[in-house]
Each structure stands twice: as C-alpha cells, then as structure tokens.
Amino acid sequence: MKKEYRTIINDVALPYKWALGRTWTRFFDGLKEEKILGTKCLQCGKTFVPARSFCPDCFVSEMEWVEAAQEGTIVTWTLVDAEYDGQTRKPPYVIALVKLAGTDCCINHYVGGIDLSDLKKVRQKLKEGAKVKAVWSPDKKADIHDIAYFAPVR
C-alpha cells in the first residue's frame, strides 16, 4: 500500500556578516592579548563584562575601560549530557555563570579541567561560590573561545 503522506527533508543555510562595532571589537582584541576587558559606568559605577558601549542601567554612553580580574566565582552551573544540533562541544561538558571579581554581572562559559565521570565529585567541586580562573586557548582568534574555559582554583 502506498503511504498516504510524506515528509521532505532539507536544510536552509543563511550567510551572515555580523558587525562587532567599536566596543566589542576592542573586547575581542583584548581576549587575544589574554585580557578580559569590561566597561565601568561613570554614572552608577557598575562594571560590565563583556564591555558595553552604554550602561544597561543608566542608558548613558559615559563608560570607562577597565581590565577585569581573570578569577571569579561560580554562581550556577549545569552538566550538559544531551546532544543538540549546533553545539560546539560533545557532551558531557559543564556550562556555568561566572562572576569575575570586581564586576557586577556574570558571564556564560564552560568550566573545564575537571573529571566528569563521577557526578558526586563534580557536585562537590562545583558549588556556588567556588573559585575559578580563566584558562586561555593557545590558538587565539579574537573570539569568545580565546578563553578555553574556566578551571577550579586550588
């Protein structure tokens, strides 16, 4: 018997040329030199990483460049153990929100340099407040992966 309905399988690919603008270009140039650059709002005093061209709280452009610490603490994390189309890493891996010392927001990144085979041990190591430090990629492309991952300190 003939099948009554069918599906058609296809991809749609679209090309992009994303502009970084001055602020993000400088932020990524910083990564290439192993510096994590943020901007500090001259009105409210908050420091944002990645750098912003204007303060998200005050809507003003008066910001000054600062170099952020490369150490920070874990605010939250999860161990990803499922595959999705579009992922750049093969699971399992850990993603986390990291608050760099002296900044007023968190950044998303991987946490690496730990053994993921025993969940209990992972859970003991990766707590809220656990200290982590940026580990740099040897090959730098001026993109967010110039930081290879954050690794637990001590």
Add this chain to the structure above:
Amino acid sequence: MKKEYRTIINDVALPYKWALGRTWTRFFDGLKEEKILGTKCLQCGKTFVPARSFCPDCFVSEMEWVEAAQEGTIVTWTLVDAEYDGQTRKPPYVIALVKLAGTDCCINHYVGGIDLSDLKKVRQKLKEGAKVKAVWSPDKKADIHDIAYFAPVR
C-alpha cells in the same frame, strides 16, 4: 593602524523535515505520473492548482480531485538577470504565472525552451495570453521540479 571595528563571517544552517500531508502528497505523486492534480470546491465550483485540502474562498473541506490541463496561458512573466543566494538556476531565466486551462488560479514556474539572447524577441513571444505547455523532467522526484518548465506552444 589597527582597524577600529570588525565583522564576523559565518553561516547558520538549520535542518527541516516538512510534512506534506495527504493532499500535497497526492499532488506530488501525481506529478511523478505526469499528471497535474487540482481540487474543485463543491460549494463554489472553483478549481485550484496545486490541490488544496480546503477551499480558500469557502473554508470548507468538501473538494473533489480533478486532473488539470497541461496547457495554459501566461498571465505575467519576467526575465531574471541577477543572482541571489538560494536560487536553483543560474540567470538569465524566465519565471511566470501560468493559468492552466479550466482552473481558477495561476501557478508559479519557469518558462523554458526559448532563446533568451534577444530581449525583443523574448518580449514578442512571451505576452499575456501566450499559450504554454508543461515539459516534464525525465528524472522525477515527486516534487515541483518534475515539471521542468513550461514551453511556448506553436
């Protein structure tokens, strides 16, 4: 001097599995057998190609299958002479709206089998009301390209 801003070039590709449903599956199966199938609304009597599962005018599902003529007339056309990402043909080529005899709407397709080197001659051949006829692809995949193009008659 260092460039102040940069762009990042990348593609985004997304995968799809499009469902044809019963009506469109049968329509494309028809093409494979060199038949152009439409549906006729039992309420208003209009015939639509490609086949529809319900009448777009009456919003009722009472439709009967009909085989449409393979000849029709050109309602409008244009000669495409510019390249775009995502085109399946290399320009120049002609696209047109063709009204198959006995149907109440037009379909989009290519017009082929004509010499495109002299615009004046093209313009003389491809007029509103000019008769065209479906030319079938030798290799059929049960998709809209089973009709290779419409070609002028006489």
Add this chain to the structure above:
Amino acid sequence: MGKSVAIIGTGQTRHGRRQDVCYPDLVKEAVEAALEDAGITLKDVDGVVLGTMPSMMEGVSSTHFYFAEAMGSVGKPVLKVETCGSTGQSIGHCGFFWASSGMADIVLVVGSEKMSEGDGQATMNTVFDPFFQRTFAAGAPGVFTMQSMEWMYRFKIPEDKGREAAAMISVSNHDNAMDNPHAHIRTRVTMDDVKNARIITYPVRLLDVCPASDGACAVIFASGDKAKKICKKPAWVKGIGFRGEEFFYGESDKAIWMSATEAAKEAYSQAGIKDPLKELDVAEVYNPFTYQEMIFYECFGFCPRGKAPDYVLKGTFKKGGRLPCGPSGGTLCTNPIGATGLIRMAEAALQVTGKAGARQVEGAKLALSHAMGGVDQFNGVTILGSEQ
C-alpha cells in the same frame, strides 16, 4: 484596565506528532474548533493575530502569510507577534489591546508550532547573540537548569528535597494529562521513573522536561458589548501583565526573577487580587521544566521564596489541593511552543466557564494563565474570570 474584553471561544488541535497534516492544515484544525465553540463564522472576525516561535523553527519565515487561508485572514487586518515561549500570552495581550481599543469587535488569535518539522534546540540557539552566549547555551535545558541550580543555592534547598518535589510535579502533570484529550504525552509515570530517567542537564532528567509537540490553539476575543450579545458564558479578561529582562543572561537575578514577579504583580493589581493562593481557583503555569515550575510558584506569590518544594510536597498544587496547577497536564506534557502560552490561556478560559470536561476544577471562577519566553527574559500573565 481599558474597555472590557472577553474570550468567547477556544479551539485546540490534537497535539503530538502530526506528520499526517501539512502545517497550514494543522492551524485550520484549531481555528475551526474555536469558531465552532464561539458559534461564529470567519465573516464575523474583524482581525487576526498569529504567533509562533522565532519563525525559522519550521523553515518558513512568514507564517502569517503561509496560514492566510487556514486562519481566514484574507481581506482582513493581520498581525504576527512572536516573543519566543511567551508568544502565546503576547498574542492574547495583543488581541486584548485590539478589541479594547474599539478598532475591532472580534479578534481571532492563533498560536501554533510544528516542532517535528524543525530542530527545536538548534532554533533555540539562534535566539542568542552569535558572539558571547550562543555556543554556551545548550538550548533551553542549559539555561533553565542553571537558573534552577541558582535558585536552590540561593534558598539553601537540599538537593534531595528539590529532586523529590520536582519528581512529584512530573508525576502529577502526567496524571493530569490523562484527563486531557488534547495532550501530547498521555502516560502515567512514577516517582522512580522520573528520578531514574536519563540526565539531560544535571540535575534535570528526561521526565523533568517537556516534549517537542506539533499543535495549534485559537482563542477568540470580543469587546465586552459584543461578548455579552453573542456569548452566554464568556471568560472575562481581568488583568494582564508582561515584563522583559536583560539581554545578557548573566546580568539579572534569575532566582528572584523580576520579569515573572512583576508581570504577575501587574496582572493581580488590575484584577484586584491581593492573596493569590486564596483568591485564585486554578492556575495554568507555563512549566516546560519541573524545577522551574517551583520558581514560578514563588514569583507568583503562591508561597514564600524558597518554600515551593515544601508546598509541593504537601500537595498544595495538586488536583484537589488548595490551588490546583496545570489540570491540563501543562507544558510538561504538551509543548508546541508558539501555541503553548495560548493553550494556557484557553485552558484557563475553559476552567472559568465550566467547560474543562474531565479536567475541570469544580466551581473555578478565577484563573491565572502564564507563559515564559526567551532564555528567561520574558514573562506574561493573564487573569481570567467568570464575572465581568
């Protein structure tokens, strides 16, 4: 509040894997059901609002055009609105604004998704900027799980207690879905099933997570005057609230969650609700993840901060509990994203008009419906009531 507006009809498809129909035909299924429920025809409709996920989910970027016949929008004004997961609430709010402005008497609102045609998590990744956050997203589970962990850390919720309560939420949603003929997943699960399911994003497991569904929902809004004329028992819009958050995920506090908290607060204030746990009869909370559902309970004032697991464990939000949540089986058992938030609203309308069948909460008069979108950035709340 503006001029009063009511819901006079709702319609849903059979949700699930619907490869038997093309996408426009799926949408028509919901539209026809809603028209029938309201006892009107397309001719009575003055305007149409459509919502889906970011529109490349199914590879057709302009679905308001793809569905022109399926939603009967030919010859009518039509709007396409999308705010990710919160789309269903946003299109409802848009329908409300339109009818309340006096520019339309009857507005047809349609939400849909056909997730079997695309890749949900790949599409979800395109929601993020391509520079900073996209590669660390791990789809929706990644961010929603990080939020849940942040919440448990903040309120010192022991891992075991969180796990137990989340499992109970999964079990009770699955139980409820058995009463809902539209639901996608209709299987009972046990506490052990949930706790032993495979890990997606630790500690979240497969049965803590919604499915990817095909489905559509249509809801018909009418101006107050029109509603009273043509509908015996409309569901009145008592309050609406919506809030957006920051672009950088790491910039806002997701354990407290301003957007969810403030959206509910605004809706309550319009509806005159002071003690939601006492005054609401039923809630349709957008719950694609069990752990996250508990954060919503706290944001919506159903219990104090950090106490949701305790309330869950004592059965407050179960069928027969003080405030039944998700009698439909919720997002956890059915998630056609662009439709999901509108399904919550439709279910709330069914409840306050006594038309919810086997999933009816006896005597329900005041209901909360809700949806969340982006990567935690958007929350929308609508309160419906049986009285004007």
Add this chain to the structure above:
Amino acid sequence: MGKSVAIIGTGQTRHGRRQDVCYPDLVKEAVEAALEDAGITLKDVDGVVLGTMPSMMEGVSSTHFYFAEAMGSVGKPVLKVETCGSTGQSIGHCGFFWASSGMADIVLVVGSEKMSEGDGQATMNTVFDPFFQRTFAAGAPGVFTMQSMEWMYRFKIPEDKGREAAAMISVSNHDNAMDNPHAHIRTRVTMDDVKNARIITYPVRLLDVCPASDGACAVIFASGDKAKKICKKPAWVKGIGFRGEEFFYGESDKAIWMSATEAAKEAYSQAGIKDPLKELDVAEVYNPFTYQEMIFYECFGFCPRGKAPDYVLKGTFKKGGRLPCGPSGGTLCTNPIGATGLIRMAEAALQVTGKAGARQVEGAKLALSHAMGGVDQFNGVTILGSEQ
C-alpha cells in the same frame, strides 16, 4: 476609531552601510533621537513594540531580546511584531491599539534592520513555502516585477510609456533624497542613467530598485490626553487600515491589488477622506520598485486605474506637484526593511508637524504613510494629521 492617539516624537539613524556599530547600538541611536525629540526619558515609557523582517535576516532570531537595553525594555512590557515589509506600519498600528486601549499612556515603537549583516534576497526566499513557490521566487524583484508586467498588460500601458514614467519616479526620488540627511542613497541620477542601468528582472533595472540598508527608526505614541499635556504639536492618528491576501501568489489579482486598495479605503473612511488627491497634502508611499509605485497610486485613489503613468509624466506626484509623494526620497533611496514602513510614518509625522526641514511640503496638514509586505500579500496605511 478608538480613543485618540498621537505621535509625539520620532527618531532615525543615519541610514546606509553601518558596519561601524553592532546591531543593538544602531537601534539605540534611533531610540535616543526619538526620546530627545519627544522631550521624555525611558522612565516615561509604559511599553515597547519592536519590529524587524523575518528575524533570521541578521541571524539572531529574537531581536526583542537582543535589543533589550538598546530600546530600554527591561522591566517593561514588550511586543515583537513582524509582517515582512509592512512591519513598520504593523508596529505603528500595534502602538496605536495599545495606547488607545488605555493600557499604556506612552508606547515606544521601534523598527530596525541591518541588512549588511545578512543576505536580503536569501532571507526573502524563506518567506515562501518550500514546496511550490520558493524556487521560483527570485527574491522580491521577481514577484514585484511580475506584478508590474501584469498591471501593464491589464491596462494596455505601452512599454515605452511605463519605462518613461518609472524612470521619472527614480529621478525624482533620488532628487528628493538629496534633501534628507538620513537617506542612504544620496546621488542625483538622470533619466538616461535609469534607462541604461543593468537589468535585474526585465524590465526592472538597477535604478528602479531600492538599496539594502542598515537603519533604525523609533516613533513614540501617546494617548490623546497625555499627548496634549506634554507635546506642543503632536501628529494625530486619523485613520489606520491593513489587509492581508492569499498565500498562493497566483491566486489573487495583483493588477488591482485588493489589500492595497482596501487598506487605504479603511484608513480614508476613518479619517473622513473622500477625495485623497485633493485632501491629502503629502504621501509617503512604500516604493521599493518604481513600477510598483504607480500601482499604489491607483490603489490609493490618487488617479484612475491604468492612468498612473500619465499622472506621473505630468508631474502630479513630484515636489511642487498636486500631491508630492516621497519627499524623503522614499524606500527607493533607503530600505532597512523592518524600519522602512515606520520611517514612512515618521516622515509623515514630521510633515504634518512642520519639522521636515529641507524636505518639508509647505503647510502640510494631512499625510498618508504606507508599507507593503510579504510577496504583495500585505498592505498597511496610516493617515496622520496636524489636528485632532
């Protein structure tokens, strides 16, 4: 009409190739300008409506989230609306509904596109269904040119006359753009330049077609009461109209074009306009293609069917003519798609409030603005006036 609503401020970026800024920063440029024009701050804004093309144009599918800070929507209700090219009118209408419903006093409406970041025609192709129409689309030029040919056949317009009138439209829009500091293309062209430009889709040539621009526009709507309190000279919304058409391109008559005709008719009826050519002082018609602009003139009742070329050739729609069209240089010289329809509305607002600078039509009191979307499926019209 509902409760009265007015535009109290507008802002535009410098449009063109803006690779000097990231996309959110481009949007902020327009928002800042509009706030300054209205003399308010973000704190005064009750809600935000954003519109863009189908959102994969720039590869970020949820721009309402990407722009959260740039449009100041954090902590506010926010809607994302997109109807392709007609987006700019749709978001304006949405702003109107919202302010008119009484649920907001001030609504910030933002439209944007950064076409240098994506591929416009490749994105345009995703608008079509993947089964029947996508591969024959040839982007926007293909369908718009077929429509123009259909129109010339229908009304037996000689090819040379059509060509001459279309060239004149190109020349006059390019001339007008010289007066507009925001315009993307600011170069004078001659009739011969247009007629000898390279063919895109015969008979349409390069100078018959709009550019792909980066740009954003912001327009601030206020309820009538609020507008009168805080704005000396608001632009009043006198009428809005929008219509959708069929999904299959070949199903409707594009030479008559129901959606354009009926959208204008509805807006005229609300505004009390009977003879648009006489009563309107200026029009900002959405004109990405010269030939197509003439079809709009006929649909909008500026001249009888089939007579647009004659009216164009006698100068009716030029600067100083009976009804100046596109004093800004129009879409033909600036097309950041999601912003374009809103730019038309902003330009109309500038005209009726006497703030249009070098492009001001002396004493303009009543203006039409318009946008078209999909592949001819959507048309939206808004009439603005200097008096309530």
